[in-house]
Amino acid sequence: MTQPADGRDAMLGDIRRALGREASAHTVDAGRRPRQADHDAIERRYRRQDDATREAITDRFRQRLEGLGVRVLEAAGEAEVRGIIDQRLKASAIGSVIVPPDLPGAWCPGDEGVSLITDDGHPAAAINDIDGVITGCRLAIAETGSIVLDAGPAQGRRLLTLMPDYHLCVIDAAQVVGLVPEAMTQLVETQRTCAPITFITGPSATADIELSRVAGVHGPRRLEVILLGG
Amino acid sequence: MSETTFPERAHQALHDTQMRRNVKKATTTIRERTARMAGELPDWEALRDAGSALKAHTMAYLDEYLLELEERVQAAGGQVHWARDAEEARRIVVGLTREHETDRAIKIKSMTTDEVELNPALSEAGIEPVETDLADMIVQLGGDRPSHILVPAIHRNRAEIRELFVREMRDMKDLSFETLSDDPPELTATARRYLRSRFLDTRVAISGANFAVAETGSVSVVESEGNGRMCLTVPDVMISLMGIEKLIPRWQDLEVFLQLLPRASTGERMNPYTSLWTGVHEGDGPQTFHLVLLDNGRSRILADEQKRQTLHCIRCSRCLNVCPVYERTGGHAYDSMYQGPIGAILTPQLRGVEQAGTLAEASTLCGACQEACPVKIDIPSILVQLRGEKVAQQRRRPAGRLAPESLAMQTARWMFERSERLHGLQRLARQGQKLIAREGRIDRLPGALGGWTRTRDMPALPEQSFREWWAARQQPGQAGAQRGRGNHGGSDDSTG
Ligand code: SF4
Numbered sequence: 069m070t071q072p073a074d075g076r077d078a079m080l081g082d083i084r085r086a087l088g089r090e091a092s093a094h095t096v097d098a099g100r101r102p103r104q105a106d107h108d109a110i111e112r113r114y115r116r117q118d119d120a121t122r123e124a125i126t127d128r129f130r131q132r133l134e135g136l137g138v139r140v141l142e143a144a145g146e147a148e149v150r151g152i153i154d155q156r157l158k159a160s161a162i163g164s165v166i167v168p169p170d171l172p173g174a175w176c177p178g179d180e181g182v183s184l185i186t187d188d189g190h191p192a193a194a195i196n197d198i199d200g201v202i203t204g205c206r207l208a209i210a211e212t213g214s215i216v217l218d219a220g221p222a223q224g225r226r227l228l229t230l231m232p233d234y235h236l237c238v239i240d241a242a243q244v245v246g247l248v249p250e251a252m253t254q255l256v257e258t259q260r261t262c263a264p265i266t267f268i269t270g271p272s273a274t275a276d277i278e279l280s281r282v283a284g285v286h287g288p289r290r291l292e293v294i295l296l297g298g
Numbered sequence: 299m300s301e302t303t304f305p306e307r308a309h310q311a312l313h314d315t316q317m318r319r320n321v322k323k324a325t326t327t328i329r330e331r332t333a334r335m336a337g338e339l340p341d342w343e344a345l346r347d348a349g350s351a352l353k354a355h356t357m358a359y360l361d362e363y364l365l366e367l368e369e370r371v372q373a374a375g376g377q378v379h380w381a382r383d384a385e386e387a388r389r390i391v392v393g394l395t396r397e398h399e400t401d402r403a404i405k406i407k408s409m410t411t412d413e414v415e416l417n418p419a420l421s422e423a424g425i426e427p428v429e430t431d432l433a434d435m436i437v438q439l440g441g442d443r444p445s446h447i448l449v450p451a452i453h454r455n456r457a458e459i460r461e462l463f464v465r466e467m468r469d470m471k472d473l474s475f476e477t478l479s480d481d482p483p484e485l486t487a488t489a490r491r492y493l494r495s496r497f498l499d500t501r502v503a504i505s506g507a508n509f510a511v512a513e514t515g516s517v518s519v520v521e522s523e524g525n526g527r528m529c530l531t532v533p534d535v536m537i538s539l540m541g542i543e544k545l546i547p548r549w550q551d552l553e554v555f556l557q558l559l560p561r562a563s564t565g566e567r568m569n570p571y572t573s574l575w576t577g578v579h580e581g582d583g584p585q586t587f588h589l590v591l592l593d594n595g596r597s598r599i600l601a602d603e604q605k606r607q608t609l610h611c612i613r614c615s616r617c618l619n620v621c622p623v624y625e626r627t628g629g630h631a632y633d634s635m636y637q638g639p640i641g642a643i644l645t646p647q648l649r650g651v652e653q654a655g656t657l658a659e660a661s662t663l664c665g666a667c668q669e670a671c672p673v674k675i676d677i678p679s680i681l682v683q684l685r686g687e688k689v690a691q692q693r694r695r696p697a698g699r700l701a702p703e704s705l706a707m708q709t710a711r712w713m714f715e716r717s718e719r720l721h722g723l724q725r726l727a728r729q730g731q732k733l734i735a736r737e738g739r740i741d742r743l744p745g746a747l748g749g750w751t752r753t754r755d756m757p758a759l760p761e762q763s764f765r766e767w768w769a770a771r772q773q774p775g776q777a778g779a780q781r782g783r784g785n786h787g788g789s790d791d792s793t794g
Contacts, residue, residue, distance in 0.1 A: 075382035079593050082382070083361045083542070086600035103359040107547050110351045113344035114554070132567070189581065192532050193498050212568035225582045226531045230524065248568075249553040261514045261549045262374060264579045267556075267572035272524040274432045277456055277482040285432055285490055286497075286524030287571060 116253075118210070118246020125210045126298045129244045132213025136270030137283060139292040146174050149238060152294055153202065154179045160290065162200040162234055166190070168224025175202060175222070175238050187224050195227055200234035201288070206260065208244045209251050213270065215239065215293070216251055218263040226264050235268075235288040241298040329619045331565025332670075339561070348554045350674040353610035356545055357600060363512040363545050364591065370515025374577020376587040381539075383594050384414035391416055391504065391537055392423045394588050398535050400501045402426045406519065406526045407434045408506025409613060409636070410539050410592060416504070427504070428496055430525035432489055439466045456480040467492050493525065503529035503584070507540035508612070509555060510589070513548040516576040517589065520559060520569050530573050536584040541592050543609035555612060558672035562614040595648035605680050608643050610673045617667035617677065639667035643680045646688075 084090065101109075118125060133140050141156065143149050154177055157165065164183040167176060177184060185198060204222030205215045215237055217223045222238075229235055245251050255261055272287035283289055336342045356363055368378045379394075381387035391411075395403050403420060405411065405427050417427045429438045433451040439462050440454060454462070460480040468475070470492055478488060505526065509518040517538055519526045530536060546555065552574075560569040578587050600606050618624050618638030636644045667677045 075386055075593070076380040079380045079382050079542075079591070079597065080361050080364070082593065082597035083364070083600060086597045087358065087360070088601075089361075103355075103362055103547075106355055106359070110348060110355060112348050112554075114341040114348055114557075115344075116553075196494065196498065209568075214568045219579070219582055226527070227582075230527050230531055248557050249550075252550050252553040252556075256549055261511075261516060262576040264576075264582050265516075265574040266527065267568060269566070269568040269570050269572075272522060272570045274486060274523050277432070277436075277451070277459055277485055282483045282486040284524075285486060285522075286430075286493065286528050 114249070115247055116249040118250065120246055122241075125246045126241045126244055126295070128246075129208060129210035129213065130295065130298065132210065133270075133293055136213050137291075138213070138270060139290075141292065141294045142298055143238075143294050143296045145297065146172075149174050149294060149296065150176070150178045153177050153236065154182075156236060156292060157182055157200065160200070160234055160292075164198045165200040165202055165236075166195060166198045166228055166232065167202050168222060168228060171202060171204070171222050171224075175204070177202070187228055192227055192231060195231040198232050200236065201228050201232045202236045202238070203229055204238050204240075205243065206265075207251055207254055208239050209246075209248055209267075210244050211247050214251075215268045216255075217266045217268065218255070218260045219265075220260065220263065226266060229266070229268070230287060233284070233288055234290045234292075236292050236294065238294045238296060240296045325619055325625065328565055332562055332616055332619065333565075335561035335565045335567060336672075339557070342561075345554055345557055346672055346674050349558050349612075349672060350610065352546060352551050352554060353673055354607075356547055357543070357606050357609055359547075360542065360545065360600065363547055364542060366512040367510055367515055367545060367589075368591075370512070371517075371577055371587075371589050372515075374515050376515070376577035376589055379588060379590045381414075381590055381592045381594070387414040387539060387590060387592050387594065388416055388419040390590050391539060392419050392425070394535075394537055395420065395425050395502050395504070396423060398502050400425065402428060402496075402500050403502045403504050404428045404430050404496055404500045404529055404533065405503070406505040406521065406529050407431050408539065410506045410541050411504065413541075413636075414539070414592065414594065416539070428500065430493055430496070430529065432486065432523060432525075435489060435493065436462065439463075456482060456485065459485055463488055463492075470495065493528075497525075497528040497532045501533050502535045502537065503533040505529055505536065505538045507538050507544055507589075508559070509552065510540055510545050511547075511549050511552065512545055514576055516549065516574050518552070518572060518574045520556075520572050522564070522570045524571055527571050527573055530575060531583050533584055535586040535588075537588045537590065539590045539592055541594070542596055543611070559612050559614055562612075562616040562670070562672040595650075599647045604676075604683060605643075605647060607675045608640075608647055608680060610675050611640050611644070612673060613640075614672055616670045616672065617675075620666040620670045622664060622666070639677045639681075640675070643677055643684060646684050 120128070130140050139156075141152050143152055153175065156162075157177055157179065162182065164185060165177060166185045166187055169186050169188065171186075187195075201224075203217070203224060206218040206220055206223065207216050208214065209216065217226075217229060219225060223229075245254065255265070268287075268291070271283045271289055271291045272285050273283050274285045339345070371378050379390045381390055401424055403425055405417075407429050411417070420427045429435050436451040436454055436459055440458075442453070451459075457480050460478060463485065464475045464478065467488070478484065505519055507517045508520045510516070511518075517540070519530065519538075521527070546552065556568070556572065560566045563569075575583065575587075578585050596609060599608055615638070617640050621639050624638040636648075663678045663681065665678050668675065671677065
């Protein structure tokens with residue numbers, strides 16, 4: 069039901085009149101192709117699938133990340149992840165990290181000196197006081213160096229990757245697709261289109277003060293990636 | 299309020315070569331970067347074709363897609379409102395904000411909210427609109443206006459920004475202003491902490507939208523700084539105002555626009571943050587979501603199949619950056635927050651050709667804009683058509699050639715014919731700019747998708763139209779009085 073106070077029907081009427089159709093909701097134009105068919109007929113000559121080798125795709129992803137100022141660490145297997153995490157947290161002086169409840173145990177810090185908080189619906193203000201966050205991702209895009217989060221497994225709520233100043237993301241090389249269209253297809257196929265989705269491409273940035281580029285206005289100022297099996 | 303007189307400010311502005319250089323540098327950098335990013339893709343042209351075809355298709359079925367969007371958003375727990383004009387949009391958004399008994403709303407600046415002049419309406423209703431883009435925040439704290447479309451705070455140097463912060467953020471706990479330096483990273487960090495407290499204790503956020511997907515009801519905001527993500531995640535209530543032309547049919551279609559927009563706008567392969575949400579997500583982000591669909595003249599534009607393309611615009615601002623006329627005249631000449639080539643065709647149609655004065659004259663028809671446009675809008679042809687309509691309309695009127703608009707048109711023609719005249723005007727139009735700039739790197743343009751493009755977009759209407767200013771300038775005695783009226787921090791490159 070629509071609120072009587074707004075201009076819904078009048079607006080729809082204006083649009084239909086402008087399109088040269090009857091201004092009523094229930095008329096169907098005989099001469100018009102159904103919109104689904106018309107949409108299907110749109111030519112898409114752009115690349116929808118990257119035919120590069122897996123290795124080349126991973127390489128491109130790595131390069132793009134580095135170009136964006138993201139530190140990339142290589143882990144040959146799961147067993148190496150924890151050690152890298154401990155070392156990075158130490159190097160970055162991270163004293164507390166929050167993790168989504170379903171983060172694999174092997175991706176949690178082993179260092180006793182780091183306080184580990186598992187998210188259970190903490191308020192934003194509490195998360196704000198935490199130094200870092202560790203997550204996985206849904207997928208990643210080599211062409212653009214983007215990490216895609218959809219609040220699914222090992223990712224947690226959107227707040228987690230936003231409030232802390234440091235984000236460490238563990239990405240399996242198999243999660244990296246070549247092109248943007250492949251990412252969209254995967255989100256459709258896994259029925260994640262209605263999830264809260266965030267594409268993260270490098271740390272946030274501004275050049276608003278005298279054109280000096282400064283990384284990290286509101287998002288994490290440091291973004292690091294552990295590339296698993298790359 | 300400005301305490302200097304117009305001649306003083308003009309004098310200063312004339313010497314303000316550093317600022318001009320910075321602005322020029324920003325424009326040149328962005329032009330090169332967008333060209334490189336477009337050129338890098340072997341399928342750029344195919345993406346443009348698909349983008350153009352998708353937009354044409356959406357417009358042809360706009361009513362059906364809007365209904366689909368409404369249904370999907372409602373099914374996902376959001377509420378949809380329809381605003382025929384600016385007044386209705388203001389009433390709806392102010393009303394919704396009031397329901398939550400708040401005296402503050404955080405904003406991701408958006409052209410659409412500027413188009414309907416939302417901020418003054420909020421203030422009048424006792425709700426403080428807090429702009430959260432760094433540049434917009436600086437401009438808002440200083441009580442002045444954006445000086446340039448790409449670099450809205452370029453009229454403030456680091457020392458001034460420091461002073462501004464010290465003065466305006468005094469009530470912030472644990473910020474030590476005694477030791478605050480004017481180093482940009484330190485200033486940015488201060489802004490981060492200041493705004494963080496706003497994000498944490500404001501219940502309502504207001505945004506625009508870059509895209510909305512009919513098929514799923516998903517809405518998208520594309521940005522750089524992360525203030526958009528804050529607004530989309532921390533508050534209880536999200537209100538998004540979108541022009542009805544922002545619609546795209548299916549989720550998969552995003553793959554075209556998410557490639558075109560950042561490359562054409564800031565010259566990035568992808569902007570730092572793109573958010574997509576669908577209604578409300580349990581336990582994640584605002585639990586109340588309102589989507590306000592705005593017509594405000596758009597349905598009128600649909601009626602003409604050629605001019606309908608105007609609605610395909612994805613607000614990347616690339617046509618501004620390649621336009622020789624825009625480069626010389628800057629923003630004021632366009633008399634609107636929509637500027638450059640797209641402004642020259644959009645504004646007359648939104649307001650009616652009658653009201654649009656000389657805008658359609660503001661082009662050399664060189665075609666650079668069409669070539670650059672990621673969705674291939676044929677701006678030159680639409681300009682020609684609008685000129686034709688304008689002339690036809692004028693002939694119909696008895697006072698034809700002597701009408702003020704007609705005179706102004708002749709003035710504009712005189713101006714655009716000779717570039718040195720433009721130059722002189724450009725210099726004189728600058729005022730109040732005091733940039734003691736230092737060298738900086740521009741890796742990524744200011745703020746997010748620089749320009750009036752992104753969701754944080756652009757400024758208010760200029761205080762004076764080009765026409766008025768020109769008229770005043772010809773009577774030197776009055777020019778100063780008129781320009782001095784407001785604290786107008788802009789240069790002629792500015793958007794307001
Ligand atoms: S008209 Fe201008 S702003 Fe709009 S999409 Fe084309 S180039 Fe970008």
